[in-house]
Amino acid sequence: MRLIRLKAIAWKELIQIFRDPTSLTLAVSIPVLLLILFGYALTLDVDRIPTVVHDLDRTPRSRDLIDQFLRSKYFQLEAVADNYADLQNKIDRGQALMGLVIPANFSRDLEADRETAIQILVDGTDANTATIALGYAQAIVTLYSQEILAHKMNQLGIGSISPPVEPRIRIWFNPDLESKNFIIPGLIAVIMVILATILTSSTIAREWERGTMEQLISTPIRNSELILGKLIPYFGIGMFDLALTVVMGRFLFEVPLRGSGFLLFSLAGLFLLGAISQGVVVSIIAKNQLLSSQISIVLSYLPTFILSGFIYPIDNMPKLIQG
Incomplete structure (x- = not known):
């Protein structure tokens, strides 16, 4: 050569x-x-999920739960539904990916130490996005429940209870995900x-x-x-x-x-x-x-x-x- x-x-x-x-x-x-x-x-990031809310309770407790969703970067309030049919219609038309329904007795059940439930509707057309959105919603509801439980324990003078196992998570290569x-x-x-x-x-x-x-x-x-x-x-x-x-x-x-x-x-x-x-x-x-x-x-x-x-x-x- x-x-x-x-x-x-x-x-x-x-x-x-x-x-x-x-x-x-x-x-x-x-x-x-x-x-x-x-x-x-x-992008694979799932954030600013358009959310429609139907609050039947309309109390400070229910508004506090809604604020928990909106304070995170994952959910964005798209509309407030006047009734259940309006909420369904907004999800059907693609105006919202998730719907949050708070029952009328939500605050009363919490004050009476009764278990209460909220409804979360997710558009499952995109299974991956729906799964991630559902995981975010479950995490927020779990955190909200823990805050209520901790507040009641403080009122009873029990104080906070540390979990027996504490996970210390470290993410490699992409810490901010x-x-x-x-x-x-x-x-x-x-x-x-x-x-x-x-x-x-x-x-x-x-x-x-x-x-x-x-x-x-x-x-x-x-x-x-x-x-x-x-x-x-x-x-x-x-x-x-x-x-x-x-x-x-x-x-x-x-x-x-x-x-x-x-x-x-x-x-x-x-x-x-x-x-x-x-x-x-x-x-x-x-x-x-x-x-x-x-x-x-x-x-x-x-x-x-x-x-x-x-x-x-x-x-x-x-x-x-x-x-």
């Missing part, structure tokens, strides 16, 4: 990229657009695969369509020199896009960047090398720019978004797909 021939092929491919404004625009704009679009639109700390790094990997595969899918196919492949074959250039020479410019573009998306994730989305930056870019370089190699293989097989771009879109979008574990956990997939 001669270095001078390798540099010549790489320089030729770089000139082709700069002469093709479409490819150059895609190389710069796709990472930025995808990161901004999915970074703001795609913010989905952006998971989504943004995953998006960077997804963007690298999609961009590298699509851009390199037309490298060899373009030579066949323009009739320049025969000229390259007639030269002393070896196959390995031709492939590597065409990979080098796209590898450089991919590393530039990687640095760009990492900087955007750190400063635009405030995702913490901890650990070795050298290790990050080294492993990302190996990952990128596999992605651009996949695009070149598609380009060699297809020998047509339109066909190769279509194949590369299927090979990059489908696995990275659906089968990679980025959105859907791999453990929940059928064993055959898990491999």
Whole structure:
């Protein structure tokens, strides 16, 4: 392998990229657009749940319970229903995800030390969101019940009772449980695969369509020199896009960047090398720019978004797909 021939092929491919404004625009704009679009639109956080309240008791006790819901960041008062049918109608129309019904004897039962019940209606169309919303509601009601119980124990002079087992919870890697700390790094990997595969899918196919492949074959250039020479410019573009998306994730989305930056870019370089190699293989097989771009879109979008574990956990997939 001669270095001078390798540099010549790489320089030729770089000139082709700069002469093709479409490819150059895609190389710069796709990472930025995808990161901004999915970074703001795609979130797994469930908060500000639209809630409709039907309070039949209308006492300070019932209002205190409602305030417990509204003081949290998870629930947002959408409307106050005048009757039960109005509450059902708002959930049916999608104006609210959850309904809270407080019975008329709520405060009286609490004062009489009787067990009382409230009704929580949740729209289960989205099972995941409904489960999370129900968990938030149960936690708030449990905390409210504990406060009432502690107040009554103080009135009786019993004092507080410490639980025999106290959990001390420590969350690793994402202490604030913010989905952006998971989504943004995953998006960077997804963007690298999609961009590298699509851009390199037309490298060899373009030579066949323009009739320049025969000229390259007639030269002393070896196959390995031709492939590597065409990979080098796209590898450089991919590393530039990687640095760009990492900087955007750190400063635009405030995702913490901890650990070795050298290790990050080294492993990302190996990952990128596999992605651009996949695009070149598609380009060699297809020998047509339109066909190769279509194949590369299927090979990059489908696995990275659906089968990679980025959105859907791999453990929940059928064993055959898990491999």
